[in-house]
Amino acid sequence: MDNYSRTTLKMTRIFDVAPKRVFDAWLNPEMMRKWLFTLEGTNKAAHSNPQVGGTWEIIDHREDKDYRAIGEYLEIDPPKKLVFTFKMPQFSELEDTITVELKELKQGCEMTFTQNIIVPHEENWTKSDIEKALGEYHDGSEHGWNLMFMGLKELVETGKVSYKG
Template sequence: MSDFSNTTLTMTRQFNVEPERVFDAWLNPEIMSKWFFTLENTNKVTQNNPEVGGTWEIVDHREGMDYRAIGEYLEIDPPKKIVFTFKMPQFSELEDTITVELKKIQEGCEMTFTHVIHTPHEENWTEADIERALRAKHDDTEQGWNYMFMGLKELAETGNNSYKG
């Protein structure tokens, strides 16, 4: 048995703007600092080098703690697709993979988001334990992205993010 298992989260969202606007929100550090694993009032660091092989980093300060998220870009195809790794080193050295696909639709664009989530196993876990952990990680991750996507939608469509976490 391996030391981790995977689950895949896929979400679809529609935006009333052109795909370029949503694409930019994923890569522009000024916009990222307002929604991507952070909020404007809790963001400490937003660094981004949006090119294949380039890295990104977000540090968010919440409840007296810093949360650091990092990754590397694997594919960038403006304004259609971004593929990157995601890791929070303070919790795990496992790297997830995230794919963002955008397509133009009649009333704006549709984003298909796919997150391959790696979940580490603990010693002596049974198959049932692994399934419970995967389900919990999937559901927690989905809830987090739902909140982030509310901010992303508002930012892309209005330029503002009133969501405060």
């Protein structure tokens, strides 16, 4: 038996701006530091080398700790599709894959977000332990992305995020 399982989180959001504006918010460090795994008030670093094989990094400082999120760009097709890896090395070396697809609408755009989540198993886990962990990882990720996507929507539609953390 593998020492991990996978689950998929899929979310869709509508934005009242062109796809390019949302696409840029995923790649531009000045925009990333305001919503992606961080807030402007707690962000210590936001770096992005937006090319296939390039890397990105966010460092957020909360409760006297630094939280680091990193990844590599696998596919960049502006302003339609972005695929990248995501991991937080302080918690795990396992890497999720995230796909962001943008579709132009008559008014604004639709973003479809898909995260392939890898869930590590602990020793002696039963099938029900694994199912419980898959649900917790899925729901926890969904909660976190919901909060981030509220900030993303505000950022791309108004130019700023009012919530400071």
